[in-house]
Amino acid sequence: MRINLVGFGVIGKGFAKTLIMKRDWLKARYGFEPSVVSISDITGTLVNPDGIDLSATLETVNRTGRIIDCPGATVMQSLDAIRGVDAELMVEVTPTNVKTGEPGLSHMLAAMDVGKHVVTSNKGPLALAYKKLRATAEKKGVQFKFESSAGGAMPLINLANEVLSGDEIISIKGILNGTTNFILTKMTKEGTDFETTLKEAQELGIAETDPSYDISGSDTASKLVILTNAILGREATYSDVSVQGITKITPEAIALAKEEGFVIKLIGEVEDGSLSVAPKLVPENHPLNVDGTLNVASFTTDLAGDVTIVGRGAGAIETNSAILSDILSIYRSGAGR
């Protein structure tokens, strides 16, 4: 299987590292020998129809930060690489833009248009234009997989749609953002206020310099839209979600909850067709009460009852666990060979 890799930041470099690390294992276990034939970032594209040397490329880009500095790279733009460099599958891991979905949206539509399967971790296009992407993939007869876009290493979509295929999923509820969960956990354990705890999280590199996307609940809302559409078969967009963040949570509210045996968690939830993100009380002994940067999601189903999964919601290698399993699912289905 030949792959166009589009985006070479933290996740894209993690993808290259993962392929290097797992090359022998993938061949031994599945007879799977993927070959990255193009890598594009905003500066240009590196092409090799026989497979790019990933170690050398990582070495250069770790040093200079730009694909264009790799020997043989040209200023070819990503869209031209997608359309012009022969491959069976595109991995799209450019930065998320929740306002326009670009450049990811155009990349995905272009790849589908030329008959390539698409695997992505890019939340923006999915939260904005899922209906169009799904319809285009169907029309062009290609597979479109995005497990890593919601929940990082927690395999939520494939768990619900493949492994729980006999169950009807009735509702979904979860903690889908590790940064806010870290802050709330720390406030609960140490009795500190929101501003102080946010600063500590920033110093630890867990919260971003501009933390608004996480603490406002927007990131959770984007992921909730993706899960709702992929698992419940809806066509929701970001604007359908009622969103409340964690900035108004006080140590007093947390202490009060604790007295009654509850913790406060930022919960994304879809139930009876309505999508919401808000701080909620969770019983201390409930499976949804997970600490630190962990993520968790519970499905309520008709046969199995509640099924809950806990895992790491972020991280370059963790995210690539989901990207790789999407690619393997396409490969093992007989497509893309």
Next chain:
Amino acid sequence: MRINLVGFGVIGKGFAKTLIMKRDWLKARYGFEPSVVSISDITGTLVNPDGIDLSATLETVNRTGRIIDCPGATVMQSLDAIRGVDAELMVEVTPTNVKTGEPGLSHMLAAMDVGKHVVTSNKGPLALAYKKLRATAEKKGVQFKFESSAGGAMPLINLANEVLSGDEIISIKGILNGTTNFILTKMTKEGTDFETTLKEAQELGIAETDPSYDISGSDTASKLVILTNAILGREATYSDVSVQGITKITPEAIALAKEEGFVIKLIGEVEDGSLSVAPKLVPENHPLNVDGTLNVASFTTDLAGDVTIVGRGAGAIETNSAILSDILSIYRSGAGR
């Protein structure tokens, strides 16, 4: 797809109920219209090549307890039904025997021998003769699936092998028995001793009249063997497991653990090739600390880190969630049509 159903106790009847309940949904969602063409229990077999009326059969057997009492049933034995009644797949749900694996083992080998796919919840044959069953399925070119045999409604095997296909599973650790978890949870909350708590669990119908299979750790050990073989590709048997039950846990030990922020749980674990079942200390805030009759399992993986899943480990309908998803997986792979 035509199905031979072998075993018509709690799980077998639950299978019939599930098919009735989900008939329209399965057809609408997957175009899947399974047809049960034979049902065998120890008294005989009911056959209808056009599909048995499941509601009428349930009605009779709920009244008399015997398949032979259904109109048209004969004394045909289960092995003859498996060999002689045309079908693509057998569902084997006779009672588990961990000493001999029978009659399940003979049923499975016979079905494979005549080219039928096998789906089972029967732990005995798997814990005793996995290697032989696996080899026979491969030789005969049939699928062999047994998600429901370990973890009930928690889809552990398919989660690890399908959804986490890009990850190497390094170790498995979990609470795989709801009865013992209920007893330990109650002892922890109420400070009661083991004997008293066991009696209460028996009165509630959660522990069996003869509870030894659960409280000795044997049930957990059987499930651990199944998971080890199916997920880690080993050929372990029951005798490879070091097993210790919960009968010697005292309220004092639980109180001491609690003071240090731990709970005591019966943990089945495979790590570095060694299989063990024993009471272990689990930190209170750890994802493995689930209460009551819930089950939980954690996989440690090379890419995703720890992935933990929580669900109901038993129950007639819950178990059939896993049986149905195994059947759907075979159907959707294109086999058995």
